[in-house]
Amino acid sequence: MSSTIDDHPAGPASGPVVASTRDELRAARESLTSRDVAVVMTMGALHDGHAQLVRRARAEHDHVIVTIFLNPLQFGPKEDLSRYPRTFDADMAICTDAGVDIVFAPTPDVIYPDGDPGVRVSAGPLGTVLEGQSRPGHFDGMLTVVGKLLHLSAARTAYFGQKDAQQLLLIRRMVRDLDFLVDVVAVPTVREEDGLAMSSRNTYLTESDREVALCLSRALQAGADAAAYGPSAIRRAAREVLVEEPLALVDYLVLVHPTTLSDVPEWYRGEALLAVAARVGTTRLIDNTPVLVGPGGGRLDVFSPETTAASAPIR
Known part of the structure; x- marks a missing residue:
């Protein structure tokens, strides 16, 4: 029988425990009443897309950990690390409202105590196309920190948004290929009323x-309609x-297989x-939509279990 939000605790009434070190996270983790723990990983600047991930995790598990860590390994030398929005107080309010148990908010020296890590996770060929071609090394840095946070949180399930489709695919492949004992769940992209996919970087956009x-979401809808x-x-x-x-300078528009990223x-x-x-x-900006191609086809929220099984962990 599927669970509902009423089947699980609502989270601490006083708000989440904030941990900033490994020891504090371990102590907070040990204080939980159940091992049924989910994790939602973020870089901060939370919005309703993140809140939807947390609400889904809250509905399906006894406890939820949210990580807030602006990972320097994911940013190239000319990217926006220095100006990336930092809104910790507002982030905590969202986590409190959503019933989060623990917020893990470490500094880079906690995650990388020896500085730049000598060993990193390689994304392989799937990390060199699409976003990886435009942002060399980005996915290696992402997988390295996700792997570390999966270990540190010791969660049974991790929730990620479909909006970052290539990231989601690579995390699933890492979990499978490196035998992480965690389930990865995709949550449909959350959009503004006008169709724009929610993103922390939307704060950079002027009104014009x-x-x-909006042409990005309109293009995806037009493609799905066909x-x-x-x-x-x-x-x-x-x-x-x-x-x-x-005025939209297009980097790529592709229709690819969901597990190989090869043009169909x-x-x-x-x-x-x-x-x-x-x-x-x-x-x-990036955006995407899963589609079913062929008679009766159209837009999908997320890919079917049969499609994602190729990158699911082997039990």
Whole structure:
């Protein structure tokens, strides 16, 4: 029988315990009444997309840990680490409202006590395409910190948003290939009322930038609406929306297999990932949607268990 939010504790009435060191996290973890613990990993600047991840974790597990860590390994020398929004007090309010038990908010010297780590997780070939091509080394840094936080949190389940589809795929592959004893759950992308995918980087957008940025979600919807007619129709419909907005500098628009990230051929029928990245003003944005290609096809919230099984952990 599936659980509901009423089946689980509501979280501490006084708000989450805040841990900033390994020892504090361990002590807070040991004080929990159950080993049924989920983790939601963030870089801070929380919004309702993060809150939705926490609410889902809260509904399905006895306890929830949220990590807030701005990971320097994920940022290249010309990227936005220094200006990335830092909103800890507002983040804590969201965590309190969502019933989080523990917030782990370490500094870089806690996560990387010897400085730049000598050993990192390699994302392999899947980490060099799409976002990896534009941001070399980004996914190695992401997987390294996710691996460390999975160990430190000792969670049974980790929740990630479908919006970061390539990241989600790579985390699932790491969990499978390196035998992490954790389940990875995808939660559908949360969008603003106008369709813009929620992102901490949306705070960088001016009012006019935001109007331009809406072409990404419109392109994805147009592509999904053409899914019944095959890959070429999907790509064409999405591209037609993007070319009408010259102020969006498109990095890529792809229709790829959800577990290999290879372009799907014209004869392909089944689930695929329609993904786009573009620079709007000074901000680089990404968005995607799973689609079912072929007769009766259309937009999906997340991929089916059968599709994600190829990157699921082996028990």
